[in-house]
Amino acid sequence: MKPLTIGLTYDLRDDYLAQGFSLEETGEFDSSETIDAIENTLGQLGFVTERIGNLSHLIAALQKKKSWDLVFNIAEGMYGFAREAQVPALLDAYRIPYVFSDPLVLALTLDKALTKRIVRDHGIATAPFAVISKLTEIAALDLPYPVFAKPLAEGTGKGINAQSYIESPALLHTTCEALLQQFHQPVLVETFLPGREFTVGMVGTGDSAKVLGVMEICLRANVNTKGCSFIDKENCEERIDYLPVDDAESQQAATTALAAWRALRCQDGGRIDLRSNAEGVPQFLEVNPLAGLHPTHSDLPILAQLNGYSYYDLLGKIMSAALQRLNLREFYAT
Ligand SMILES: Nc1ncnc2c1ncn2[C@@H]1O[C@H](COP(=O)(O)OP(=O)(O)OP(=O)(O)O)[C@@H](O)[C@H]1O
Ligand SMILES: [Mg+2]
Structure with missing residues (x-):
């Protein structure tokens, strides 16, 4: 049987x-190490791969009438709240199937507040919150302090630092002013969650979705932020301990994550981040439907490893889930 040809779409950090x-602007983009690892592993899984690149490269290739059986899409995009949706939207328009979530999910979930509204509507635990678009809105904020403030639509700890933990309206004003100015987007203000932090690995879609494993994220004692900042994530080897966990609280995190994954209609694979409130109940923070895939630096491969799955196993499970969803299961090479 002819192996499937898989196109790879991604944003290479070095290009930008x-x-x-x-x-920081390029913090979510991928290193050539990540693309090499994905390409090599997909090859080991029996697929033929072809690098496409970012949105502009994809547009150029489509204009030359190129096509692929399937596209493995990890492109984060550069501009606009729908930036992650742009590549899969184009692929939908050309009727080319792809791995990971569709444009609706990728556009929605970049907006953490809209995502939390849907999650909350499904009865899934998520911290009380407000969205601040203008500094004058702070006076009407109806949340007890301390609160935690972050950009509405960023990832990789961007905009998170020691000023994200806030104990008074005056400090909230200072932090919101800085975030509004730097990121040109509203600020999400949430009840501060003082409990344990978990990230849950997900594989599959809808009823077939499963929890791959749960990992606890512990900031070391020498780190002075009260949440994982961009600097902590960039220097995770020195600043963060990743622990495999399987206790009642982490199992609750897994149950909540699976419900959120299904409610949001995420596809094939990714991660859900949670943090517990003062009562030890895990609260949905956000979903990463395009989770980082650096083999040793990104949370999902680290989590997989801690739960006994190699990088090869992880990509195999993601590909298997995508092919099952797309009814291409008979092409699965291994
Ligand atoms: N309400 C909160 N209370 C306490 N800490 C929080 C809260 N919200 C976020 N944090 C901290 O900030 C970190 C980053 O938040 P979040 O996961 O929303 O952002 P992100 O930058 O999109 O993350 P990722 O790197 O997973 O893409 C969390 O891992 C957590 O440590
Ligand atoms: Mg996160």
Whole structure:
């Protein structure tokens, strides 16, 4: 049987650094190590791979009438709240199937507040919150302090630092002013969650979705932020301990994550982040439907490893889930 040809769409960080973008602006983009690892592993799984690149490269390839059996899409996009949705939207328009979530999910979940509204509507635990678009809205904020403030639509700890933990309206004003100015988007203000932090690995779609494993994220004692900042994530080897866990609280996190994954209609694989409230009940923080896939630096491969799954196993499970969803199961090579 002819093996499937898998196109790879991604945003290479070095391309954007070379164009003059900053380390933080490119924080969500991928290193060539990640693309190499994905390409090698998909090859080991029996697929033929072809690098496409970012949105512009995809547009150019489509104009030349190129096509692929399936696209493995990890492109985060550069501009707009729907930036993660742009590649899969284009692929939908050309009727080319792809791995991971569809444009609706990827556009929605970049907005953490809209996502929390849907999660909350499904009766899933998530911390009380408000969205601040203008500094004048702070006076009407109806949340007890301390609160935690972060950009509405960023990832990889962008905009999170020691000023994210806030004990008074005056400090909230200072932090919101800085975030509004830096990120040009509203600020999500949530009840501060003082409990344990978990990330839950997910594989599959809908009724077939499963929890791959749960990992606890512990900031080391020498870290002074009260949440995982961009700097902590960039220097995770020195700042963060990743622990495999299987106790009642982490099992609750897994149950909540699976419910959220299904409610949001996420596909194939990803991660859900949670943190517990003062009563030890895990609360949904956000979903990462395009979770980082650096083999040793990204949370999902680390979580997989801690739960006994190699990088090869992880990508095999994601591909298997995608092919099952797309009814291409008979093409699965291994
Ligand atoms: N309400 C909260 N209370 C306490 N800490 C929080 C809260 N919200 C976020 N944090 C901390 O900030 C970190 C980053 O938050 P969140 O997961 O929403 O952002 P992110 O930058 O999108 O993360 P990722 O790197 O997973 O993409 C969390 O891992 C957690 O440590
Ligand atoms: Mg997160």
